[in-house]
Amino acid sequence: MTTPLTNTFMEGGKELGFDNIDCNGGKEEGFCHAQFNTANGVRCSTFHGFLKPAMGRINLHVSTESVATKIIMQGRQAVGVEFIRDGRKHRVHTAKEVIISGGSVESPKLLMLSGIGPKKHLNSLAIPVVADLPVGENLQDHLVLGLAHCINQSISITLEKATSLSSMLQYQILGTGNMFQNLVSLQNIFGDEVIVVDNHFDIQCNFKCNISKTFFQVSEKYYHCSGEGFVNLVVLLHEKSRGTITLQSTDPFDPPLIGPNYLEHPDDTNTYIKGIRTHQKLMATSAFRKLGITKQEPLSACSDHVYDTDEY
The missing domain is CATH 3.30.560.10 (Glucose Oxidase, domain 3)
Known part of the structure; x- marks a missing residue:
């Protein structure tokens, strides 16, 4: 309009x-x-356009009000995720891969909490280093x-x-x-x-x-x-x-x-x-x-x- x-x-x-x-x-x-992208007079987000119509799929589980706290590593391979929901810690394991989509701020934060980041910075916080990478250094x-x-x-x-x-x-x-x-x-x-x-x-x-x-x-x-x-x-x-x-x-x-x-x-x-x-x-x-x-x-x-x- x-x-x-x-x-x-x-x-x-x-x-x-x-x-x-x-x-x-x-x-x-x-x-x-x-x-x-609009529908019925409102912004049509990714959720409304793609996720909501697929909510009935048996291979899709959505956990709201949840905060990812750590990527579960097995050696140098990501095998799952830890998250907090309702004050309780949960662990989810995957057979294939972990995809992080927390944006330009939360994604590097989660990686570093999981030991993936600059060695010097992780050592200063006593976080065991999984991979010494320049995470967070190219904002x-x-x-x-x-x-x-x-x-x-x-x-x-x-x-x-x-x-x-x-x-x-x-x-x-x-x-x-x-x-x-x-x-x-x-x-x-x-x-x-x-x-x-x-x-x-x-x-x-x-x-x-x-x-x-x-x-x-x-x-x-x-x-x-x-x-x-x-x-x-x-x-x-x-x-x-x-x-x-x-x-x-x-x-x-x-x-x-x-x-x-x-x-x-x-x-x-x-x-x-x-x-x-x-x-x-x-x-x-x-x-x-x-x-x-x-x-x-x-x-x-x-x-x-x-x-x-x-x-x-």
């Missing part, structure tokens, strides 16, 4: 020379309406900067509009309306306008025309308005900086220590500045100017630098 704000975004992209594209088409540089995270603007027209999806009785009824009965809007309304990927390295695009922007309570709090403090507005999320795609994941203890319920090292590599900083400058060019297009968007005001945390310079 498109809105006046999403249409403005597409028009602004055209003014900058970008094509309106299909996100999953042959060309990736340009502006497009974000695509999602790559997409840095996201939210640039918010208020507007003087009633065309964004505010919290009040989304939770109004009419919106709720429209969503419940027809599966449409303001509550149907996904988190990200449009996407654009910048290539030559920003910088291209190894034929990869380095900056992506996700445009949100639905405003959260957090935006209200921030906008009132920094932009002196409340209600109508939008956020453009500037995302660094192919960062060169590398972070780390380490254990703070052998307790599987202790969260790991995350050292993201954002912008450690100077190329990431330079790319991000170009991404912000492209955002500013987009806000200066006639498509956005007619909305009466507010200017970004200086932040006190950056007062040591001249406003809107690269250093700022």
Whole structure:
């Protein structure tokens, strides 16, 4: 579903020379309406799309409210998993393989708790080393900067509009309306306008025309308005900086220590500045100017630098 704000975004992209594209088409540089898997007006997750329909299979067992604490090793071979559920430890053995899908944080954490990781780090916690591997030493995270603007027209999806009785009824009965809007309304990927390295695009922007309570709090403090507005999320795609994941203890319920090292590599900083400058060019297009968007005001945390310079 498109809105006046999403249409403005597409028009602004055209003014900058970008094509309106299909996100999953042959060309990736340009502006497009974000695509999602939905069913009956809600996001169709992997669980709803694939796992739930297979719940009746005799070879599938799903354990919810469970925390994996250790991979059971036999020599250097994974043969099972230990997990805690309802305060009790359980052990599950496998005839073939163990697949870890805990994400970029929980996966290395579980591996290191099981003795698979940097020898020096594991020895410091008295964890027997099964395999000395650089687990947790190559964290790559997409840095996201939210640039918010208020507007003087009633065309964004505010919290009040989304939770109004009419919106709720429209969503419940027809599966449409303001509550149907996904988190990200449009996407654009910048290539030559920003910088291209190894034929990869380095900056992506996700445009949100639905405003959260957090935006209200921030906008009132920094932009002196409340209600109508939008956020453009500037995302660094192919960062060169590398972070780390380490254990703070052998307790599987202790969260790991995350050292993201954002912008450690100077190329990431330079790319991000170009991404912000492209955002500013987009806000200066006639498509956005007619909305009466507010200017970004200086932040006190950056007062040591001249406003809107690269250093700022």
